[in-house]
Each structure stands twice: as C-alpha cells, then as structure tokens.
Amino acid sequence: MSASRPPTLSGPAVRTMADLPGPTPRPVLGNLRDVVRDGVPNRVLERWADTHGLTYRIRLVRRHILVTADPAVIDLTLRRRPDDFRRSAVMSNVIEEIAPQGVFTAEGDRWRRLRKVATQSLNVAYLRQYFTTITRVTDRLLGVWEAAADSGARVDVLDQMMRYTLDVTAGLAMGHDLNALQSTGEGLHSRVPRLFPEFARRIYAPVPYWRYVKLPRDRRLDATVREIEAVVRDRFAAARDRMATGASPANFLEALVKPIADEPAVTDEEVFGNVLTMLLAGEDTTSSAAAWSLHFLAQHPEIHRRVRAEADEVLGDRRLPADPATVGRLRYAEAVVHEALRLQPVTPQLVMQPTRDLTVDTRDGPLFVPKDTLMYVLLSYGARRDSDRFPDPDTFRPERWLDGGLPAESLPFAPFGNGPRFCPGRNLALVETTVVASVLSRAFDFEPDRTAGPVGERMTFTSFPTNLGLRVHRRTD
Numbered sequence: 001m002s003a004s005r006p007p008t009l010s011g012p013a014v015r016t017m018a019d020l021p022g023p024t025p026r027p028v029l030g031n032l033r034d035v036v037r038d039g040v041p042n043r044v045l046e047r048w049a050d051t052h053g054l055t056y057r058i059r060l061v062r063r064h065i066l067v068t069a070d071p072a073v074i075d076l077t078l079r080r081r082p083d084d085f086r087r088s089a090v091m092s093n094v095i096e097e098i099a100p101q102g103v104f105t106a107e108g109d110r111w112r113r114l115r116k117v118a119t120q121s122l123n124v125a126y127l128r129q130y131f132t133t134i135t136r137v138t139d140r141l142l143g144v145w146e147a148a149a150d151s152g153a154r155v156d157v158l159d160q161m162m163r164y165t166l167d168v169t170a171g172l173a174m175g176h177d178l179n180a181l182q183s184t185g186e187g188l189h190s191r192v193p194r195l196f197p198e199f200a201r202r203i204y205a206p207v208p209y210w211r212y213v214k215l216p217r218d219r220r221l222d223a224t225v226r227e228i229e230a231v232v233r234d235r236f237a238a239a240r241d242r243m244a245t246g247a248s249p250a251n252f253l254e255a256l257v258k259p260i261a262d263e264p265a266v267t268d269e270e271v272f273g274n275v276l277t278m279l280l281a282g283e284d285t286t287s288s289a290a291a292w293s294l295h296f297l298a299q300h301p302e303i304h305r306r307v308r309a310e311a312d313e314v315l316g317d318r319r320l321p322a323d324p325a326t327v328g329r330l331r332y333a334e335a336v337v338h339e340a341l342r343l344q345p346v347t348p349q350l351v352m353q354p355t356r357d358l359t360v361d362t363r364d365g366p367l368f369v370p371k372d373t374l375m376y377v378l379l380s381y382g383a384r385r386d387s388d389r390f391p392d393p394d395t396f397r398p399e400r401w402l403d404g405g406l407p408a409e410s411l412p413f414a415p416f417g418n419g420p421r422f423c424p425g426r427n428l429a430l431v432e433t434t435v436v437a438s439v440l441s442r443a444f445d446f447e448p449d450r451t452a453g454p455v456g457e458r459m460t461f462t463s464f465p466t467n468l469g470l471r472v473h474r475r476t477d
C-alpha cells in the first residue's frame, strides 16, 4: 500500500472506484433496497462478492461504498490503524451522540490512550477477579433453566443469553447486579438490548432527522441512556471512594477511576462513555455467539454428547468451573464456540474509511482509494468460502479447531477483528460462551421448538438469530 499515487503509464494500471464491478444501482436509492430487504445485509454483500469478485462497489443513496472480502486488503485495513484507516465517521457520530468518548469510536491519540486503559482493565489478571461474577450469574442461569425444564416452558434462547450477558457485563463493568435473568416487565434489562438496533437504524437513515425532531422511539432512546447514566454515576461515586482507600480495582469502572502511572486521568465523560461502551460491546455480541452455539448443539446431538462428556470429566462433582484454568480445559466446548462464530459470525463486517488518499494492492491489481471512501470490510466471508483452509466449509465441525488443526483465528477468519483495534473483550467473551455451552449442555437435553417459526438470522448492528426457541429437559443419562 502506498500514499496518493495517480494512475501512471508504467507498471500495472491503477484502477479507481469507477472501474470496479458491482451490482447495478437503481435510481435514487441505488442498491439500498437490495441490501436491506431481507434483514441480512451481510449475506447480500457476501453473495455479491461471489458474483462480482472480492472487491467491488455499491451505492447506497448518495454514498459510494467500496466492499472488500480480499484477505490482503482486509489485513492492511485492520492493521494500519489509527494512522491510515479509521472507523466510519457516520457510524462513530451516531454512537458518540449516545456514548461519547468511548474507545470504540475514538480515533488518533485519544484512542491510543483510551485503548490502553480499556485493555488494562479487561486483561487476564482482572479476568481472574471477574470470574466470581461469571460463576454467580451462570449459577443463576442454571436455576432459571431448571425452572423452565420443570414447568415445560419454551426458552427464548436469545432473550436468555442477552439477560445473561447483561448481568455479567453490568457486574464486570461497574459492579452492579442488574439481575436481568430474574427480572420481569420493563427495565434496563429490556431496554439496553434495543440500543444496538437503534444505532443501526440511524446509521442507515438517509437523513439525521433526530437532530431536528424526536420521534417517540428517539425519546425512548434518550430516556434509556439517561437511566444508564444515572446507574453509572451512582457506581462512579462508590468506585472513587473505594479507589481512594488504595484498594485494587474489582471491576472495569474502578480500573478506569484508578489513575495509570504517567497517563492523564480519565475524564468523567470518558468514564461514562467507556462503561456504556463495555455494556453495549459486551452484551449484544456475546449473547448472539452463545445463542448460536446453543442452536448448533441442539441441531447436533452427537456434538452435544461430547460437550457433556467433557464437562463431566473436567468439572467432576462441581456444578460450575472453579477457576479460569478449569475453563481452559473445556476445549471442545470452546471449539463449538469458534465453529459457531465461523458459520454465524456476530460481527461479519466493519465499516471503515481511509484517513488519506491511498493505493491498495488488491488481488486484481492496485486500486486507488480516495480519502474518506466508505469501506465495508467483510470479516468472515473467507470462513465460509475458503475450502482449502476450511474443508467442507458449510458443515458444523468443532473438531477442526482441535489437535493441531486450525489456530484460533487468522484471516480469512477474524470474528474479533484484527490489528491494533482487535476486540479487547475476546477472552472474556470466550470464557462466558464456553462456560454457558458447557454447563447448559451438561445439565439439559435440548429439544428445538419451532412454534414461532423456523430459526432465522437478522443483522442490525450485529448479526443475531431469530425464533430460536428450545424446550429443555433435565438430563436423564
């Protein structure tokens, strides 16, 4: 990749966006209707890569977008941050209106500083302290599912996983026990999961009308953010008091409040933005990954039995893993999660922009990409299409991740991103999902429930399953 370079007569011809293939745009809306019609824009973009090649262009109303599934371009785009590429400004502006100053949307030096603080508070050392939260909430989840088994009630798997991850994330982010798993009616537990779809709606909106006039749904969004803000402010005061005593941080908020040597203190607004970022980034993604894992287990009884046998052996008499090292021994359950993320990636694409004019080497030759061009980076396309690396790619086969098989991730499989902005919650997410897959498989038999219709997929900001219901039965073997 090189800096701005106009096409020359010598060397390979440098293509421009206008030279790229792509689906024919319709008048006014361009390709927008085709992209959003079935609620799975990621799948539409992947199919177009099959037809038009790994790098192509689309138009959404007036925005011309470069779409790429080319591993070399993806690699460069992800690695050359924050200097040469940034997250899409449209997306970041929409999120910043709600969660300003968070690490996900920060750029440049502010991102460098916030990233350091955020990763430090999520690193493995802290994860050890967080482990009690995970086991406490998992125990609660087991209790709720035992009640469902005894009453014969249908389990809405995604809803359950959202409540589970919300309880874990609120505990880890700020030491708050939301108890979404046992809550009924309306509350933060029902409102937080609606934030992501609202982000997506605003990102794709042709006009940012909410800056001028608020619809009822915009007012509900504001009210939810104020509600979360009140909880964070309350916890913030307690965190400050505790850190002033010299105690070591027990949650993300406390870690933010405790100054890092040689780093300027994090401002109050940055604390709020980052706690909210953790709540959002940790809840929707992880719940979807856990839900898809349970879906595949329900579909494959032989794999379910193997997860159960592993849990029996590793956990012995204990209902829950005693420590992170024990979770590390649940290797087959973790392989189930990797395989679920491969077939049903939760974040199948990232939206980026170059910060300057660049020439990028694509598989089909050099391509000139002007500063600020919107780029849809398809993170998981190769995981379904690269049959050299993933033989029989449409088959759910966790064994491929074990015993000298595949390394956990590397392009073309990057479910947690790559490079310096790689997901800092990856380890936490894998612990949560592995524990859930293991202990639920151990305790229950799963019977798919299709009363709400066939299981489907939808993508708003992240991708998630629809109509995913189970009847669960206490194990009999």
Ligand code: HEM
Binding pocket: 078, 103, 104, 105, 115, 118, 169, 277, 278, 279, 281, 282, 283, 285, 286, 289, 346, 347, 350, 414, 415, 416, 417, 418, 419, 420, 421, 422, 423, 424, 425, 426, 428, 429
């Ligand atoms: C299965 C679950 C998860 C998936 C699939 C996932 C995926 C991702 C992806 C693809 C990115 C963008 C990476 C990039 O730009 O290269 C990201 C960023 C991020 N994730 Fe996750 N994530 C998950 C769970 C979590 C959890 C549990 C947390 C924290 C509690 C978290 C916090 C973040 C943050 C703060 C960022 C922004 C990092 C930055 O911009 O420097 N994620 N995640």
